Amino acid sequence: MKTHTVQQAVRYAETDRMQVVHHSTFLLWFEIGRTGLLAEIGFPYHALELEGTLFPVVEYTCRITGRTDYGDTVEIETRVSSVRSRSVAFSYTVKKMGMLIATGATTHVAIDRDKKPKRLPDPLLEALRENLEISSGS
């Protein structure tokens, strides 16, 4: 199992008039985490797209338990939480100075350039399975 970790300084433009980060920003951070993990296991997402495998998000959830604002740096942890032949799911935590401020998850299906569902390429499937959050049992 692999956890990908990346830090991001909160952008001014990511805040809103409540003087915290707008809740949609977590999705952008998850995206940075997820594409960082894919790069780390040898499959940069821009190369996957070039080769004809796209991963649109079909479901997402986020639970925000702390606040973060401009001036903070957050740490995004990403894990592979589920792998199937045609879909993959990631889970995320966002921390500020070690304190959890959000958790989330995204599910993706694989499609080709014509938006038709497809199998994940085998080498990618294998790499994702090797990095699954919870090994498949005993």
Next chain:
Amino acid sequence: MKTHTVQQAVRYAETDRMQVVHHSTFLLWFEIGRTGLLAEIGFPYHALELEGTLFPVVEYTCRITGRTDYGDTVEIETRVSSVRSRSVAFSYTVKKMGMLIATGATTHVAIDRDKKPKRLPDPLLEALRENLEISSGS
């Protein structure tokens, strides 16, 4: 029960290189629907904030079942799905030419300007309850 309905033309800036709307855009549309519903029941959100009641999002989910792109107009339906003295939840559907393309939900807690939890003002509580998606009854 009240359903608030609003139409939005997809903005070019809301698309991404996959030539569909970026998945985070649904949250912006939910926000438009939710604040539209609040205005419709007599509590414009900007007035609520002015009077010291803020509604940060503490949880959200979205399930995307169809695609939408620049050139489309979507219809956002918003409903009040849960009301408590200190929190409220909304549910959403997004349709394109009558076809469902996404569903979602957000949960909010009420805080004051110092970010301390507070009760929803009674008149607002009442108005929200009158518009609850499913009546609380037998």
Next chain:
Amino acid sequence: MKTHTVQQAVRYAETDRMQVVHHSTFLLWFEIGRTGLLAEIGFPYHALELEGTLFPVVEYTCRITGRTDYGDTVEIETRVSSVRSRSVAFSYTVKKMGMLIATGATTHVAIDRDKKPKRLPDPLLEALRENLEISSGS
């Protein structure tokens, strides 16, 4: 000469921690105005792209003279300010309750799907010229 006018409610997500609209938002409003004008003169931009004419922004300017925040509705006026065989420019004003709060301009070149410069299609050129802000002189 044609002025295209469109109204937009300020989105909560468009504000920042300064409790005004983030300055980049004006570009998104200009985009709404510009594509609205193109639609009004018979050339919806999504159709232009489908037919192989893309209009990337190669230059923009914006001067912000007033403030706007969530709760406001702004009025965006768009005019065609320059037309050449391979480029077009638009000018914009943003008003809040009749008061000017920003002016701006964008310049665009025409390219094809392979990102190669091209001439604007003749019917579009003609329509743009008919709507030029300042008639080509006595």
Next chain:
Amino acid sequence: MKTHTVQQAVRYAETDRMQVVHHSTFLLWFEIGRTGLLAEIGFPYHALELEGTLFPVVEYTCRITGRTDYGDTVEIETRVSSVRSRSVAFSYTVKKMGMLIATGATTHVAIDRDKKPKRLPDPLLEALRENLEISSGS
């Protein structure tokens, strides 16, 4: 004179259906460059705001001469181009693998928390002048 340099990986969400970065993204990068420069000369912008000096953007320009897309890393260079007692201007270049892809500029006025114009704090004025792009002459 000081040039502040920072690198940014292009975010997927920053692209649009033209499969390049949306033109408004350059403003977000300028913001990262500008606040990075302020931090580097000892005046982190979030601390300035805390102490009651805000720097809203009152004018901006951007000229885009190259393309950049998801998968690229860009380098943002920021310089102080003008300093007055109540306003400051910055200039920017964005490069991709050493090649210039955009230039830009922003002008800011200093205001207090009540949005009233104010003088820049003297120590900040001094630090900005020491880092002016072009020394004030022979």
